[in-house]
Amino acid sequence: MSTSPTSLTQRARDIPSLLDAARAGQNRAIGQLVSVVEMGSVQTRRAVAVACAGVGQARIIGLTGSPGVGKSTVVDSLIGAYRERDLKVAVLAVDPSSPFSGGAVLGDRIRMQRHALDPGVFIRSMASRGRLGGLAAAAPEAVKVLEACGFDVVLLETVGVGQVEVDVATHADTTVVLVAPGMGDSIQVAKAGILEVADVLIVNKADRAGATLVAAELADMLELAHRSTDDWEAPVVSVASAAGIGLTELMGALDDHGTWLATNGQRQQRRTRQAAAEIQAVAIDRLRSTLTDHDHGVTLLALATAVVAGANDCYTAADELIDSAGHATHIDSDMRAVTA
Amino acid sequence: MSTSPTSLTQRARDIPSLLDAARAGQNRAIGQLVSVVEMGSVQTRRAVAVACAGVGQARIIGLTGSPGVGKSTVVDSLIGAYRERDLKVAVLAVDPSSPFSGGAVLGDRIRMQRHALDPGVFIRSMASRGRLGGLAAAAPEAVKVLEACGFDVVLLETVGVGQVEVDVATHADTTVVLVAPGMGDSIQVAKAGILEVADVLIVNKADRAGATLVAAELADMLELAHRSTDDWEAPVVSVASAAGIGLTELMGALDDHGTWLATNGQRQQRRTRQAAAEIQAVAIDRLRSTLTDHDHGVTLLALATAVVAGANDCYTAADELIDSAGHATHIDSDMRAVTA
Numbered sequence: 228m229s230t231s232p233t234s235l236t237q238r239a240r241d242i243p244s245l246l247d248a249a250r251a252g253q254n255r256a257i258g259q260l261v262s263v264v265e266m267g268s269v270q271t272r273r274a275v276a277v278a279c280a281g282v283g284q285a286r287i288i289g290l291t292g293s294p295g296v297g298k299s300t301v302v303d304s305l306i307g308a309y310r311e312r313d314l315k316v317a318v319l320a321v322d323p324s325s326p327f328s329g330g331a332v333l334g335d336r337i338r339m340q341r342h343a344l345d346p347g348v349f350i351r352s353m354a355s356r357g358r359l360g361g362l363a364a365a366a367p368e369a370v371k372v373l374e375a376c377g378f379d380v381v382l383l384e385t386v387g388v389g390q391v392e393v394d395v396a397t398h399a400d401t402t403v404v405l406v407a408p409g410m411g412d413s414i415q416v417a418k419a420g421i422l423e424v425a426d427v428l429i430v431n432k433a434d435r436a437g438a439t440l441v442a443a444e445l446a447d448m449l450e451l452a453h454r455s456t457d458d459w460e461a462p463v464v465s466v467a468s469a470a471g472i473g474l475t476e477l478m479g480a481l482d483d484h485g486t487w488l489a490t491n492g493q494r495q496q497r498r499t500r501q502a503a504a505e506i507q508a509v510a511i512d513r514l515r516s517t518l519t520d521h522d523h524g525v526t527l528l529a530l531a532t533a534v535v536a537g538a539n540d541c542y543t544a545a546d547e548l549i550d551s552a553g554h555a556t557h558i559d560s561d562m563r564a565v566t567a
Numbered sequence: 568m569s570t571s572p573t574s575l576t577q578r579a580r581d582i583p584s585l586l587d588a589a590r591a592g593q594n595r596a597i598g599q600l601v602s603v604v605e606m607g608s609v610q611t612r613r614a615v616a617v618a619c620a621g622v623g624q625a626r627i628i629g630l631t632g633s634p635g636v637g638k639s640t641v642v643d644s645l646i647g648a649y650r651e652r653d654l655k656v657a658v659l660a661v662d663p664s665s666p667f668s669g670g671a672v673l674g675d676r677i678r679m680q681r682h683a684l685d686p687g688v689f690i691r692s693m694a695s696r697g698r699l700g701g702l703a704a705a706a707p708e709a710v711k712v713l714e715a716c717g718f719d720v721v722l723l724e725t726v727g728v729g730q731v732e733v734d735v736a737t738h739a740d741t742t743v744v745l746v747a748p749g750m751g752d753s754i755q756v757a758k759a760g761i762l763e764v765a766d767v768l769i770v771n772k773a774d775r776a777g778a779t780l781v782a783a784e785l786a787d788m789l790e791l792a793h794r795s796t797d798d799w800e801a802p803v804v805s806v807a808s809a810a811g812i813g814l815t816e817l818m819g820a821l822d823d824h825g826t827w828l829a830t831n832g833q834r835q836q837r838r839t840r841q842a843a844a845e846i847q848a849v850a851i852d853r854l855r856s857t858l859t860d861h862d863h864g865v866t867l868l869a870l871a872t873a874v875v876a877g878a879n880d881c882y883t884a885a886d887e888l889i890d891s892a893g894h895a896t897h898i899d900s901d902m903r904a905v906t907a
Contacts, residue, residue: 269882272882273880273882273883276880276881276882277880277882277883279880280874280877280878280879280880281876281877281878282877368881495875498875499868499871499872499875500871502870502871502872502874502875502881502884503864503867503868503870503871505874505881506867506870506871506874506881506884506885506888507855507858507859507867507885507888509881509882509884509885510858510885510886510888510889511851511854511855511858513885513886513889514851514854514889514894515847515851517894518847518850518851518854519847524843527843527846527847528839528843530842530843530846531839531840531842531843531846532839532842534620534842534845534846535835535838535839535842536621537620537621537622538620538621539620540613540616540617540619540620541616541708541842541845541846541849542609542612542613542616542617542849543613543617544842544846544849545846545847545849545850545853546853548846548847548850549850549853549854554854554857554893554894
């Protein structure tokens with residue numbers, strides 16, 4: 228876990244052999260590939276993306292919910308259920324608010340220890356501080372790596388309920404949202420717009436007081452939510468994973484959604500939408516760096532100083548910054564004609 | 568509050584007269600200008616930025632902290648204290664997780680009602696759904712509008728502790744972070760990297776059990792935090808705003824920081840850094856739209872389909888997208904040389 232970005236970059240040429248080792252089941256190689264995506268240079272990340280393109284075929288399941296809702300316990304149950312089917316399972320747990328990364332720093336991870344020695348299971352935490360663009364950019368790339376490494380199921384777990392979590396959740400084939408009674412979760416979930424992206428809802432800790440009410444609330448809110456035009460109706464599944472309740476129903480709901488995805492071309496559609504978002508994110512990162520790299524930010528500083536002095540405004544300054552980097556002036560002049 | 572984006576766009580030519588009305592104290596005009604920033608077209612927003620450039624001189628104070636920490640009560644006290652000095656005060660309350668906006672939808676706002684009829688006070692809520700780029704882009708522009716409208720103090724209040732809040736907080740002259748005992752806040756604050764940007768820390772509800780411990784924890788963490796190189800030492804102020812305790816100390820801390828900002832050229836430096844970030848954000852928004860606008864996203868869809876089929880990777884596809892939009896090919900070839 229002490230891999231430095233420099234050594235990761237030096238390893239760019241070795242990416243294909245690293246992927247071979249990972250596909251042969253070497254957890255260390257898998258971990259190194261994920262580290263590259265998390266902390267490596269653009270060049271190394273590109274090498275990983277090239278090596279992984281078109282490799283593997285995984286079911287990607289995103290799980291999101293507030294801290295304390297019991298995600299890890301559910302993930303642990305899902306690992307067990309998929310392992311019973313003899314499927315290889317990878318878990319990527321991402322914590323947008325955590326500066327830590329690279330391993331089992333979250334106490335939650337300890338609950339999954341029973342799978343630690345199972346060679347068919349890989350578990351990894353990831354945090355937001357690693358690189359520019361944050362998790363919303365790194366997590367989908369890491370998922371692709373795990374898919375290329377030959378896992379049949381990738382569980383993408385995000386901690387928290389917010390815009391980043393929604394973004395990450397949309398990079399799964401199936402998005403599962405967890406709530407628990409007594410946490411005011413359903414309101415949070417509705418506010419954050421997560422209901423709109425949920426394919427399966429779990430009321431966790433369903434053996435506690437208030438669980439029935441929360442399930443009813445969710446069902447009501449689902450009816451009101453501005454869902455996308457697809458014809459999948461998100462089921463609400465009550466689970467008490469500590470007591471082993473609801474796991475069969477949950478697996479059933481996930482299987483149903485998997486069937487629906489396959490028979491409706493939805494999986495293809497979702498993946499295309501995700502790929503478009505990822506391509507755009509990479510392109511924008513590239514353009515962002517060209518805005519300051521070409522003169523080490525000298526132009527930007529001069530423009531900012533003029534804006535603070537009141538001699539310019541941000542929009543005109545942005546035009547000038549774009550011009551100075553040599554971008555698409557034909558579009559600039561179009562825009563100026565509109566605003567002149 | 569039912570102003571539609573279309574009517575806001577039609578109003579582009581009227582922005583200068585709207586600003587005149589706002590500066591004359593018409594709250595309706597102020598609200599309309601903020602609405603343009605929140606929901607208007609690029610062209611109208613540009614017109615606002617042009618009209619506001621170099622107008623006004625406000626002290627901008629950012630306040631951030633978890634829901635329930637008591638921000639509104641502190642803001643209410645600050646409004647009162649600044650009004651006693653006969654300064655005009657604007658409050659912009661932004662809630663990154665809320666889909667609602669445009670008025671007093673937050674119950675919290677009700678606590679500020681006593682200032683509702685004071686013509687020297689303007690209070691406005693803003694939510695994240697209004698526009699692309701979200702609050703992190705809109706809030707700084709709205710603050711500039713309020714500065715241009717002639718307010719002496721702008722209180723920028725963000726709900727929550729996360730990356731968006733940190734981003735928003737860095738768009739103030741002075742950033743105030745609130746924590747309260749019993750909420751595990753200090754840990755959250757440390758995790759989110761907010762300590763690094765705090766100029767003043769408030770332990771609110773300081774009359775409750777555990778407040779002394781929280782204050783000590785914060786002081787310890789401040790020593791450990793990787794603070795920027797400036798020589799300001801963030802004070803920890805204990806406040807019980809409901810009981811009127813600590814307001815004098817808080818105002819003293821804010822005044823001290825104001826003096827420090829002025830005598831060290833820090834205010835100028837911060838504003839320049841903020842302006843640079845805003846210029847970049849506007850430029851990136853522009854470039855982002857050129858990536859799909861020029862052929863209505865046809866290229867992007869084709870590239871995404873190829874990536875899903877495994878025939879291409881996201882990084883190469885991003886190159887092709889950038890090329891197709893006619894951007895900065897000289898930088899492309901540099902990058903290719905590195906990665907070839």
